[in-house]
Amino acid sequence: MSDAAKVRSRAGGVLAATCISTLVVNANTSAVSILLPAISEDTGTSVETLQWAVTGYSLVGAAVIVTSGSLGDVFGRRRVFQLGLLLFVASCVMIALAGSGGMVIAGRVIQGAAGATILACGLSLLSVANDGAAQLRAVSLWGAAAAVGAAAGPLLGGVLVDATGWQGLFWIDAAVALLCMVLTAATVSESSDPDRPRTIDYAGTVLIALTLTPLILGVSKSGDWGWLSVATLGCFAISIAAGYAFIAVERRVAVPLLDLALLRNRVLVGSTIAILIGAGTINGLMYLLSLYFQDPAALDFSPFEAGLATLPATVGLVVVAPLVPRLAAKFGGRQTIGVGFALTTLGFVIVGFVGASWTYAAFVLPLVAIAVGMGMSNGPASSAATASVPENEVGGASGVSNMARYVGAAVATALAATIYGSVIANQADDGASQSDALASGLAAASWMMAIFSFLGVLMAVVIARHRAATGTLNDAAAAAAAHLHTLPTSATAGRADPEQGKADASERRPG
Known part of the structure; x- marks a missing residue:
């Protein structure tokens, strides 16, 4: 095989691994709301509590989406992408085996970090593996795969609940993610950004989570606690303080999470x-x-x-x-x-x-x-x-x-x-x-x-x-x-x- 053919083959493997992974991540994300009544009935956890399986995923994703891309630039995009896939597999298995709503929520929180890492590093790998018009086409195919996954997710989730139980979605997703890991190992070359400073804004990541978590907790429990209760106002106060600290940190770090x-x-x-x-x-x-x-x-x-x-x-x-x-x-x-x-x-x-x-x-x-x-x-x-x-x-x-x-x-x-x-x-x-x-x-x-x-x-x-x-x-x-x-x-x-x-x-x- 010529060098050009090898390059094309490798680029094709990167495209397949990243597009399949983004499709499964977005299908999984959009399907979960359809599964909540079935999970509630099976685990005995109220749907109101299981709301954290949705919001917890997004909360962690917000904190990790930029940081995971930075980790890939510093420590290797393929390495961090593979770590994201491994976390996704582990979270899927954890959720599928869950006997309680708390375990489902914990698995979804891990899945939020995994999904954000897969999306951020996958797109970076795709961009590095292609040049010019080929790069734009590859990124567009990646975007199309993401859109198809998100649109198909609720219907796929509904089909699987009836056919296999709600656990079926997570077993299938785990298997697909494992396939992506094998494909990535076989076709994706390591890359990083040697010119980027080695510092990572870990403090900003923690403070984003600390800003959002009490905010969402206060909003979620306000019906029980009361909007003007000490507990609710305390949550909002912590959120404001963490937000202020985030701004202070971002002004001082070498490579901020948010410029x-x-x-x-x-x-x-x-x-x-x-x-x-x-x-x-x-x-x-x-x-x-x-x-x-x-x-x-x-x-x-x-x-x-x-x-x-x-x-x-x-x-x-x-x-x-x-x-x-x-x-x-x-x-x-x-x-x-x-x-x-x-x-x-x-x-x-x-x-x-x-x-x-x-x-x-x-x-x-x-x-x-x-x-x-x-x-x-x-x-x-x-x-x-x-x-x-x-x-x-x-x-x-x-x-x-x-x-x-x-x-x-x-x-x-x-x-x-x-x-x-x-x-x-x-x-x-x-x-x-x-x-x-x-x-x-x-x-x-x-x-x-x-x-x-x-x-x-x-x-x-x-x-x-x-x-x-x-x-x-x-x-x-x-x-x-x-x-x-x-x-x-x-x-x-x-x-x-x-x-x-x-x-x-x-x-x-x-x-």
């Missing part, structure tokens, strides 16, 4: 908040619908039926997103973001009027509106995040937006779960039927997400003019994966057409 100078960039800040809102609302929505659709007092769907019922939101989002870059190039990124969030707001407002008499057919139109709206806002917001900074800051901007996705998912899901559970309990105490109480809980949580989505409309106003993606096939793949990960587009610094770069130079102000 605070980036926060002076209005486009980046606005797009990051838009990304946070989008990730939070889609995760909160999937959590609520997974529970409501399966509840015997609501629609009483089987896990498979519930997974099928979420398709307008999951598949719709992925199908619409690739069409958006050309729309944004024609009408402007911030206009597209604003219209997208307006549609999402409308969808949540409609669900806010849900009643116990609603059949599934009544949910389809608002779910389609939410999916179309999120597809319109996610892609341009993700593109804006990397288009608004110089080429040497693209990695930092991408890290900020990816961290925001995890933060949004953790906080919004916890808040949605708290509102849903508290309203149901209050309605039941007032003598309402279980069906009416469930509908009231879903309505209240939907109004909260409608408010968040409307804030996204305001973010579109805040975001200044910026370079928009031109609508290439690679842009379409990046847009499809935008609710999961920030990928380079034709708008990203150093990748756009040079003449377009000259025309837009005046619009890429740092503040």
